[in-house]
Amino acid sequence: MATKSNPQPVIPGSTVLITGAARGMGELYARRAAREGARAIALWDMDAERAEALAAELSRGAGKRGGPGPDVRAFIVDVSDREAVRDAAERTRTELGEPDIVVNNAGIVRGALFWEHDQEHDIELTMRINALAPMWISREFLPAMIADRSRPKRILNIASAAGTLANPRMSVYASSKWAMIGWAESLRLELAREGHEHMAVTTFCPSFISTGMFAGARGPLLTPIMKPEYAVRAAWTGMRKGTPLVLRPWTVKLAMIARGILPTRAWDVVADKVFHVYSSMDKFTGRG
Template sequence: MNRTVRGAKVLITGAAGGMGRSYAERAVAEGAAAAILLDRDAGALARTVDELGVISRGRTRLHSYVVDLGELGAIAKTAHRIRRELGDPDVLINNAGIVRGNRYFWHTDNGDDTRPTMYINALAPMYLTREFLPGMIANARPARIVNIASAAGTVGNPRMAVYAASKAALIGWSDSLRLELEQAGHEHVRVTTVTPSYIATGMFAGARGPLLAPVLDPDVVVDRVWRAMLAGTPLVELPASVRLSRALRGLLPTRVFDRVVGDGFGIYRSMERFTGRR
């Protein structure tokens, strides 16, 4: 892919606010042919489209679709409509996610916590990608898939057990998909997996950044992810201590890791004061 997404169709989930909106702004700024924005919040999505329209001045076609990614059947219906109206995207950014935190697993609810977290964070990216991937392969144009996971998917963390599980599932699937595409000779479609620590978007308000992993500036993350996406970089770990933690997790005995890294770095206490939005 070139140095920008100029002329490409870019689909972003969770696009009405936060990081999703920032990715949409980047697509518009670079002259994407179309920005396809998905979110479940109809009002916020409409406002985002209006505001991006002022920035775009008609250079980028803006298309919005209200869909709850926790309803897996709705994904297929929305994808069918997008294909019919616009064709397959060239760039798919699976950004939408939710977190339920500050409670131990046995205090959570399967219907309100476990099911939606696993559906939106893990299954929705798989379902949505499966809808568009055959077309992305057949188009033979450079294409990109970005899966926004989390450092929580690389190491267990108290008070966010299901969230960590959902992101671990996303990481395993995302990297396996990357390898499958390479093995099958479809290297024009590249997958980037992103595993950031806490980001200052409000989603993790109250969470404390562990030692060596301060809460990240959203603009910095967007820029790093965007450049990695264009380059087809397989993995983005932010900050660098995420890579260190992952390496130590593989090298140290579990109990030693728990004491030295989990407790010592403050990872295992980072969610105690979580108050962020769902």
């Protein structure tokens, strides 16, 4: 029986759902879940070939301490489509059961001046994938997660440092991540106030990560481009512990503090001329 001194483990025996799971950080989360003893893993992605190949590999591989691999299945889902999310949720329940851990990892970025953004393929699509999809997905599974107190439940949201500070050429992306953070923090407080102690919501706010998604972007002062493995380890550890906010690197929190203390115009000067935050996206190209 789990106690405060010997809490029930979060990952071993769990069912894990990961969006954007076929590549990059999503793939690393899936590998970590398999390595740490998850019972089943649902890989949600648009890339059928990569998702199915990863599912086959992880199912064949040895699980925790050399045991059998988990039941890993690929679900081809466009998370920008609410009906597709609903259908995939039902298929996931049917094939693997209700998830114990939901990792809202899928995301896109469009770097441009706001008035250069296409309304449908940039603005609306970014908001659907980055902000609305995590809400739709979590809403599908939360009732069962709340009701089942037999083991710890977790929601891990992959946000961004862009959701904590404004930045030129990131207006749409930043707004989607601001929305995610505000929703996730409110959800966390609601769960706590309603006494659902077996549940925890963690939001990860990293600066740039070298997945190719932010190709061409330059890290601000004292803010190196992070390796995906480091970022995943930080987010995953925070999720297991139930840490509300995980900020990486440390300069993300420093910038938040400075922005909160300084007058807006003074912060603009510091962010632009000292930290070079405001020029970090000037040469952004993206994955292509």
